[in-house]
Amino acid sequence: MQYQVELCEIVKDYKSFRAVDHISLGVQKGEIISLLGASGCGKTTTLRMIAGLIPPTEGSIKFEGIDVTNVPPYKRDVAMVFQNYALFPHMTVFENVVYGLRNRKIRDKAVLREKAEEMLSIVQLEGSESKYPRQLSGGQQQRVSLARALIVNPKIMLFDEPLSNLDAKLRVQTRTEIRNLLKQMNITALYVTHDQEEALSISDQIAVMNRGRIEQLSKPTELYNHPKTKFVADFIGQANLFDGVVEQAPDDELCLALENGVHLHCSSASETAANGEKKSVLIRPESITVSNQMLQTDNVFPARIVESSFLGSVIRYKMMLDNGLPIKAELRPGNALPSESGQVYVGFDREYAILVD
Template sequence: MITFDNIDVTFDGFHALPGFNLTIKEGEFFTLLGPSGCGKSTALRTLAGFIQPAAGDVWIDGKRVTNLPSRRREIGMVFQNYALFPTMSVEDNIAFGLKVSGVARVESARRVAEIAAAVNLTTDQLAKGVAELSGGQQQRVAIARALVLRPKILLLDEPLSNLDAKLRHQLRIQLKELQEQFGITTVYVTHDQDEALTMSDRIAVMNHGRIEQVGTPAEVYNASATEFVCNFIGEVNRLTPGSLGALRSAGAALLDAEGESYVRIEKTRITVPGGHGPAAAAGVGGHGPAAAAGRAVLPGVVRSKQYHGVYSSYKVEAAGGLFKGIIQEHGHPGFGLGDAVEVAIDSSDVLQYAGAGL
């Protein structure tokens, strides 16, 4: 559906996208994820036709569109600040693109009413000025304005970043439902890992204008291809030489003693000595220290605890480092500061980089 073919974008000699290659499938919700300045918005705007690449080609449906004006690419775009017209009504904002395209007034009114209903905007809201709407409602107006033109592709550039956390969560669900309802190919830009993991069919993790990994949310999280991806997505514990040595002694000889090694915090099991207790009862901890070859069990001491409601997160000093783990609450008291515990790590959960021989 969409192909970036060896795209090179430069700004005053700076290579924002050096040799950028990517293919996005028809009908999928695809996310460009990465920190600020990594090139994700540049890639989106190149696809939209707002940026002309210095080299390479952009293809849509097998057609080369590199030099095609933005208005002829059949693309709808929602910006971070929505870019609505403050002096116009909601209805006129949605209808603006139809008016510019010369769509008849009767047909325009029908399509505006249809798309407004699809994004849960009422007749009363259509008559209001956009300044009278909440941030979430304005976001729906921006989406309606893009979708009313019936584009082949919908581009969303950090559309939820200006909203509060609760509203962002609600609108994530609505956005995904709308995308599935319309079956439209959607390219979404965000720096928010949680948004990317919960909404996407596939994700491209970007860093310094280059793609570090493309995969499903589960692939980029559980099988992070690079050390950058491992550290950028989710939370991890970096294994100390002592903990890595314990794993190798426990039968995980294939682990590279020189590699940078990590394990995600939810796979770091915290139990009372012997492998029983709150963590085990909560389904986080174990089956005992000798349950499997390749499992290291490290004696430790609880150094901090943070209560999150559904779960608590702990930092445990063990093997010369601090290990973070989480335990589901379920009403039990958990551990206290200074409690003696054990940290169990399975070699199968270890992610290794930089010369790891796996």
């Protein structure tokens, strides 16, 4: 299977630090992959290297199997949606949208007009051809910028935090639209974002980046339910994480011995956990049960509620186990809620206690 876009051992060094550290990544035709990470993790640098705006220090970039590492951006047949839209302020919406086509030597006015109309109707901006970007709202400008990218039918479409300048509601709406459009037109895309919710909802696969490396490349559900490392577990969603040493429990099941002597029954996705190995365990707050009665789960601990906060769809409890560990849990309001004063029991089954590196 040939990748539409493939990165092989890409490195980018700046004077004092390594921004991107041996990244390899393959994107298949029609696939949407997100690069997710905190600022400074090298995700934008990676994107800009694919666009050809900056050269990699080492490694190679291939488009459809052909090495394009030394090809300038204007010959790469890519398209990009910028964070600040980067619409040319001195051109009308029409001129902006057909800019890529004009550069691809399409001169026929009728063809340009027809294509622009088609793209603008796809992004629901019919009839704004003769407007200037500054006459449009931020959301509309982003749609024009999307139309300008879609119209060239690029080998890969690059998104550089395209929604971060929009307000929260528009952001949620636009990301669904972007995904639907990309899927409809079978366009390959790489999407850079620091917003995990955005990445989870828009992508086929997510590459979580940390310090210039890809920590994990997985499907969104896999990433959430079975993170490979502590960093990913902590970065995506809410997490209870405890460090410990792997032990074999008497019933031959996996067990993690925490520093304070507590044993947790847990499971591992990779089956590679060996006795005596240092690992961490992840328990998502929503997979924890809290009750005033004794529970029948694999792990049960007596605890006290320290703090509870109502967040609309969930109630978040901060608790202290009697053995001294702090733990967070999220319960749905409406279910039987524990009384907050006095003893509670915290319980979770072993399949919700996942070993991570």
